[in-house]
Amino acid sequence: MNQKLTTTDHNRDIAGLKYVYPVISRRAGGLSVGINFNINNACNWRCVYCQVPDLVKGAAPEMDFVLLEQELRFFLNSVLTGDFYHKFDVPLAQRVIKDIAISGNGEPTSLKGFDQAVSLIAKIATELGIFAKSKFVLITNGSLMHKQAVQTGLKILNNYQGQVWFKLDSATVYGRKQLNDCPQTVEQVLKKLKLSSNLCETHLQTCMLEYIGTDKTESEQDAYLDLVGKLRQQQIGIKKVMLYTVARPSLQPEAEALNKMSEAKMTCFAEKLKVLGYEVSVSP
Numbered sequence: 001m002n003q004k005l006t007t008t009d010h011n012r013d014i015a016g017l018k019y020v021y022p023v024i025s026r027r028a029g030g031l032s033v034g035i036n037f038n039i040n041n042a043c044n045w046r047c048v049y050c051q052v053p054d055l056v057k058g059a060a061p062e063m064d065f066v067l068l069e070q071e072l073r074f075f076l077n078s079v080l081t082g083d084f085y086h087k088f089d090v091p092l093a094q095r096v097i098k099d100i101a102i103s104g105n106g107e108p109t110s111l112k113g114f115d116q117a118v119s120l121i122a123k124i125a126t127e128l129g130i131f132a133k134s135k136f137v138l139i140t141n142g143s144l145m146h147k148q149a150v151q152t153g154l155k156i157l158n159n160y161q162g163q164v165w166f167k168l169d170s171a172t173v174y175g176r177k178q179l180n181d182c183p184q185t186v187e188q189v190l191k192k193l194k195l196s197s198n199l200c201e202t203h204l205q206t207c208m209l210e211y212i213g214t215d216k217t218e219s220e221q222d223a224y225l226d227l228v229g230k231l232r233q234q235q236i237g238i239k240k241v242m243l244y245t246v247a248r249p250s251l252q253p254e255a256e257a258l259n260k261m262s263e264a265k266m267t268c269f270a271e272k273l274k275v276l277g278y279e280v281s282v283s284p
């Protein structure tokens, strides 16, 4: 019997590969080909809503570039011939590669040779005719934008009309400490956003959830609006703000204290961002 791949099934081992995993993505509306550099479940942040099992502090391990190439070619060929869709009983309407997303069980830009990996993925996807039809996306917490290899990687991403989805859950030091276990100041965040948006199209991705003292209401909401206002003043070009909430349970100790944010609250916040001139999407 064929296995079914659904929008709630984000099991990164489902294809039996080390670096490459498929996701039928709610947000993308089709197949998202994920590339996981952090096979050791290591991240430099610890977000309370993180769905990485046994998350540890750290960086991505050494990349086996030969294996990455073999896996990506094998997987993309199986999609292009239809075998993958048949095996996983993917509905016809979703049989389209929407994007190749560098997004894994940790912060992908912590990989040594990050630029080399971006270049390899782009080369293979171009050879197979997947780019420029499908998007090339980097999902990152943005904290390592100061590194040369990361900036080179973003330049390569930009050459393939790529997008950086830059995590910004809170605009206060307190909120980021609570939600992301990250002590960055507003100035540091602005600097990293500037670096990112100067090199490649950059979107903000903001997780909205109910968690004591850190939801996007009152002071938190004001601080966020203030920060995105500063982005405008400093001509830091953000293409879009993507608001989403927790769709699947957190695998962190705080899981019990978290709740989805209501669609009404998210939409209300989105309207305030639109007034500031931003394109906004809401994924409740």
Ligand code: SF4
Residues within 6 Å of the ligand: 043, 044, 045, 046, 047, 049, 050, 051, 052, 104, 105, 106, 107, 141
């Ligand atoms: S940045 Fe991403 S991988 Fe890292 S802890 Fe946060 S949600 Fe998890």
